[in-house]
Amino acid sequence: MSVPNAPQGAQHNRAPGSGAGDLDASAQVVIRYADPQDAGAMLEIFNREVAQTISSWEWFALSEEDWRAWIHEHTKDDHVLLVAESSGRVVGFSGYGTFRTKAGYVSTAEDSVFLDESFRGHGVGKRLLARLLDEARARQIHVMVAAITSENLVSIGLHQALGFEQVGYLPQVGHKFGRWLDLVLLQITLDNRPTP
Numbered sequence: 001m002s003v004p005n006a007p008q009g010a011q012h013n014r015a016p017g018s019g020a021g022d023l024d025a026s027a028q029v030v031i032r033y034a035d036p037q038d039a040g041a042m043l044e045i046f047n048r049e050v051a052q053t054i055s056s057w058e059w060f061a062l063s064e065e066d067w068r069a070w071i072h073e074h075t076k077d078d079h080v081l082l083v084a085e086s087s088g089r090v091v092g093f094s095g096y097g098t099f100r101t102k103a104g105y106v107s108t109a110e111d112s113v114f115l116d117e118s119f120r121g122h123g124v125g126k127r128l129l130a131r132l133l134d135e136a137r138a139r140q141i142h143v144m145v146a147a148i149t150s151e152n153l154v155s156i157g158l159h160q161a162l163g164f165e166q167v168g169y170l171p172q173v174g175h176k177f178g179r180w181l182d183l184v185l186l187q188i189t190l191d192n193r194p195t196p
C-alpha cells in the first residue's frame, strides 16, 4: 500500500485562553445528538482531515460504508455521538466508542472530536467535548481516553483544558505523509466510585 503524500494542513494557531471563545459563532451553534441524516456532513469534515492533516492517522478517505461502520461503533450500546449545528448545517461532531474490545475495558471509552475548519478556535470544540464528557459520565463511563498526535497541540490543549492528563507517550507508532508520528495518550476519570 503506498503512502499518501498530501500536505500536512493548517490548524488554527491561537494562544490558549486568548478569548476567541466568546465569538458570536459559538453562541449560534447548537450541540445535539447526531441523527442518521447527519452522516454525510460528518464524513465530509472527517475526510478533509484525512486528506490534509495528521489529526487522523487514516491514509485514505473513508467510504460511506466505512463511515456507517464508524457511526455504528459510536452509537451502539450506550455510546454517544453529538453534532454541532449552525443555521441548519452540521459543523462538527464528537463521540465516544470502544477503547479496547476485551470485556474488562467496558467502563473506559475513547473520544473523537472534529470541527469544520471555519468554526475552529471559537470554543465550539470545547462545548462538544464538555457535553460528551457529561453524557459519558451519565452512562457510567469511568475513564475517557484520548489518543492524539503529539503535534496536535490544539487538541491536546483542548483536552487538558477539560481536565485530561497525559498518561502516555508512544514515539513513532504511526506514519503518514512520509514521516513518523508520535502518539500522546491522555485520560480523565469521570467519577470517583470506588468499585465498578
Ligand SMILES: CC(C)(COP(=O)(O)OP(=O)(O)OC[C@H]1O[C@@H](n2cnc3c(N)ncnc32)[C@H](O)[C@@H]1OP(=O)(O)O)[C@@H](O)C(=O)NCCC(=O)NCCS
Pocket: 011, 012, 013, 014, 015, 016, 017, 018, 019, 020, 021, 049, 055, 056, 113, 114, 115, 116, 119, 120, 121, 122, 123, 124, 125, 126, 127, 147, 148, 149, 152, 153, 154, 155, 156, 157, 158, 159, 161
Ligand atoms: C481540535 C478541535 C476539535 C478543537 O476545537 P476548537 O473549537 O478549535 O477549540 P476551542 O476553541 O474550543 O478551544 C478549546 C481549548 O483548546 C485549547 N487550545 C485552543 N487552541 C490552542 C492552541 N493553539 N494551543 C494549545 N491549546 C489550545 C484551549 O485550552 C482552549 O480553551 P480556551 O479557549 O478556554 O483557552 C478543532 O480545532 C478541530 O477540529 N481540529 C481538527 C481536527 C482535530 O484535530 N481533531 C482532534 C483529533 S484528536
